[in-house]
Amino acid sequence: MQLALSPMHESLVIATGKREMPYLLVFLLFIAQAALAADDQAVSGQQWLEKADVAMQSSTYQGMVVFLKNGRVDIMKHSHSFENGDEIETLTSLNSPLREITRHGSRVSCTLKDTQQEVEAPRPTDRSLIVNLPINSQVLEDQYLLTTAGQEIVALRPTQVIAVLPKDDLRYARKIWIDTETFLPLRAEVYGLDGTVLEQVMFADLTVSGSSREPAIHAKHVEYHERVKKQAAEKFNQSRFLLEYWPPGFEALFFADKAMLTSKKTVEHLLLSDGFSNLSIYFEAKEPRERGLEGLRTLGAVNSFSRTVGDIHVTVLGEVPARTVELIAKGIVLR
Amino acid sequence: MKQLDNEKLSLFLDNQLDSEQSLHLLKAINKDPALQTKLQRYSLISQAIKNDASQVASSNFVASIREEIRNEPTYLIPSRKAPANWKKTAWAAAASVLLGVSVVTFMTAREQAQPFGSIQTLAQTNKHYRTADNTRFNEYLQDHDNVWYVNNATGSQPYARVAGYSDR
Numbered sequence: 220m221q222l223a224l225s226p227m228h229e230s231l232v233i234a235t236g237k238r239e240m241p242y243l244l245v246f247l248l249f250i251a252q253a254a255l256a257a258d259d260q261a262v263s264g265q266q267w268l269e270k271a272d273v274a275m276q277s278s279t280y281q282g283m284v285v286f287l288k289n290g291r292v293d294i295m296k297h298s299h300s301f302e303n304g305d306e307i308e309t310l311t312s313l314n315s316p317l318r319e320i321t322r323h324g325s326r327v328s329c330t331l332k333d334t335q336q337e338v339e340a341p342r343p344t345d346r347s348l349i350v351n352l353p354i355n356s357q358v359l360e361d362q363y364l365l366t367t368a369g370q371e372i373v374a375l376r377p378t379q380v381i382a383v384l385p386k387d388d389l390r391y392a393r394k395i396w397i398d399t400e401t402f403l404p405l406r407a408e409v410y411g412l413d414g415t416v417l418e419q420v421m422f423a424d425l426t427v428s429g430s431s432r433e434p435a436i437h438a439k440h441v442e443y444h445e446r447v448k449k450q451a452a453e454k455f456n457q458s459r460f461l462l463e464y465w466p467p468g469f470e471a472l473f474f475a476d477k478a479m480l481t482s483k484k485t486v487e488h489l490l491l492s493d494g495f496s497n498l499s500i501y502f503e504a505k506e507p508r509e510r511g512l513e514g515l516r517t518l519g520a521v522n523s524f525s526r527t528v529g530d531i532h533v534t535v536l537g538e539v540p541a542r543t544v545e546l547i548a549k550g551i552v553l554r
Numbered sequence: 555m556k557q558l559d560n561e562k563l564s565l566f567l568d569n570q571l572d573s574e575q576s577l578h579l580l581k582a583i584n585k586d587p588a589l590q591t592k593l594q595r596y597s598l599i600s601q602a603i604k605n606d607a608s609q610v611a612s613s614n615f616v617a618s619i620r621e622e623i624r625n626e627p628t629y630l631i632p633s634r635k636a637p638a639n640w641k642k643t644a645w646a647a648a649a650s651v652l653l654g655v656s657v658v659t660f661m662t663a664r665e666q667a668q669p670f671g672s673i674q675t676l677a678q679t680n681k682h683y684r685t686a687d688n689t690r691f692n693e694y695l696q697d698h699d700n701v702w703y704v705n706n707a708t709g710s711q712p713y714a715r716v717a718g719y720s721d722r
Binding site for chain 1: 687689690691693694695696697698
């Protein structure tokens, strides 16, 4: 077999002599193949996630979803469909307290079955109720290594396992099991820094009825995402707060005044996200002689860090390691 | 005898034992390390059943307090010169001593009836702060996840992840 040599290879032949050339060529080909394979794998992991995000928005499906969080288990009936071109997603509890959570486009509401009381969520969202996936996973290559990690069966369906490995210790690692036929994510796990499973969500069964207007729906999500990012960044830049430490890869998605549901206290709320993990920062006016939260708190995957900055009580909270919330909280200053 | 001790311990923790029996039981506890451990365990169970905030004295609580008192430094404060109107001062001192003795007697009697009263008060104070902190933390948590509709009870965990974006 004859190999066509590139000018670089020819110069190597001259430099090394003909005897060593075949070995060197084999070595170089091996390196190149390994590099290409690694590239393929990285792109593949990214593509799987992109396909999963599109599939979640554009497919009509229903099934039973099991949530494992902080040592507790809950099972809910989940469905995703369309009504007049808008997405309708519902989660219905099978255990007390009985409730049905509905997302109609970006409007989220909950109906409590006991009282038939319907309450609207204070913050709309157009993202899935069960799994958080980035709209554009390409921008995350500095923060995460997205790679394929074998195939497994979930809910009697073959899935491709995607490992989402953070490149720093500011966020958690994840594994996502994506249906190889429908591209729907059927299972997701979040791992702590010590490798223990912090959260898990999994379809116990799934029925897919079809898909609808795939490109249009995804384009709508991308447009919405860009718009809210711009609005949030502009609003926050005009506020009196400054984040001296902005965690890499996180973008502002929401910034507004709001009244808390129970205490009715007015807070300013900044929501950041890196696509997988969300972080909330609450700025609340400190009342005289008030003893607010201070320091670190942990609940499963969620960590929070609170401190007082001047006359403001600040709490940073999210599904990230303790170090991340502490770094952000300690870097908050008043302009 | 053991069954009797268990019953007495249980009654004691529920404040249903009279002062005399309480005193008798406390003396027995003081002498018996096994009873001390049992008291600690019963106290923990009792607290856990009654509320979510528990603070229990360790089995060597009495011994450690006794040791603390023994190690308390003695302050050698120079005495003042007796004032000229020593009679008035003497009456005032006598009255103070009498008042002091009354207070100590009352406190001792109450302490015997409720030996963990101060600890319970401390636990209640801590619980108040902890409950307030938990309420605030839960409120932030629920807002962050938009999960207030899932369960508003303290200690409940959010299940549906619904962190959202801005208004359109």
